[in-house]
Amino acid sequence: MPKIVFLDTNTLGNDVVDQLEEFKKLGDVTFYDSTSPEEILTRVKDVSVIVTNKVVITKEIMLKCKHLQLVAITATGTNNVDLLAAKALNINVKNAVNYSSESVAQQTFAMLLSLVNGIYSYDQRVKSGQYSEESSFTWIGNSFSEIAGKRFGIIGLGNIGTRVAEIATAFGAEVVYYSTSGIARNERYKLVDKKELFSTSDIISIHSPLNVKTADFVGENEFNLMRKSSILINTGRGGIVNEPALANALNKGEIKGAAIDVFAIEPTPLDNPLLKINSPEKLLLSPHVAWASKEARKKLLEITYANIKEMKLN
The missing domain is CATH 3.40.50.720 (NAD(P)-binding Rossmann-like Domain)
Known part of the structure; x- marks a missing residue:
């Protein structure tokens, strides 16, 4: 069963917990409210999928993740992932568009x-x-x-x-x-x-x-x-x-x-x-909240779920 890790679920709000539970159908899922830079490697080194909103995924991190197939970003922006390194390492990066x-x-x-x-x-x-x-x-x-x-x-x-x-x-x-x-x-x-x-x-x-x-x-x-x-x-x-x-x-x-x-x-x-x-x-x-209606966050997680499911993980 593929391992999936969510690094910063506190960015998604507490009212979508039931929807997060659905991801367990896709693999062995671990949820973290937040992740500091010092904690990233320990939490991702053995996973197939990293799910992140704002946690930065660098080339150095990806080089040490031998099983990593996908970085799923729960946002539209992709500036928190080294896209060139991911491409070179044959790691897929998928974001979510037009949800908010x-x-x-x-x-x-x-x-x-x-x-x-x-x-x-x-x-x-x-x-x-x-x-x-x-x-x-x-x-x-x-x-x-x-x-x-x-x-x-x-x-x-x-x-x-x-x-x-x-x-x-x-x-x-x-x-x-x-x-x-x-x-x-x-x-x-x-x-x-x-x-x-x-x-x-x-x-x-x-x-x-x-x-x-x-x-x-x-x-x-x-x-x-x-x-x-x-x-x-x-x-x-x-x-x-x-x-x-x-x-x-x-x-x-x-x-x-x-x-x-x-x-x-x-x-x-x-x-x-x-x-x-x-x-x-x-x-x-306002505190960077314009994107975050409940409906938008629900759609965001639906897109993220589809992004992971269509990968047909090993």
């Missing part, structure tokens, strides 16, 4: 609407009792703007970016996009260059992978191009937005606000400048 489009799109708009509409400040106004003391039936506060009629710029028009574009269109926004690969993705939306996207968009939403082309893609120069009334959303990948530059842009009022779900280092260090901006209400943060 609805989840990420939903969280993108949840964060955007909360930020744009000032939901927290209105909620607090009522719960604090201040609204009860008003002389008027309404308290407008700092007001909010509609998405309808705004230019909605998307960086990366893959499965998730396209779903965000569809929802933005339903709100009445004009959708434009920038292709980090240089390939036109969808004739329904206008393809623009980087300068036009940053200088003309009211809302910019990031949905591209992190690679050599997109690392620090949004920095000081881009914030200088953006409108003072514009909002940046990143539910794509940490490292695409330069975090010190974003903090500086918010502090200087170069943009109106930002919503960030992903960070250059995760979990976020306490000295991250985004945790110390002058006006915290301009910034909405």
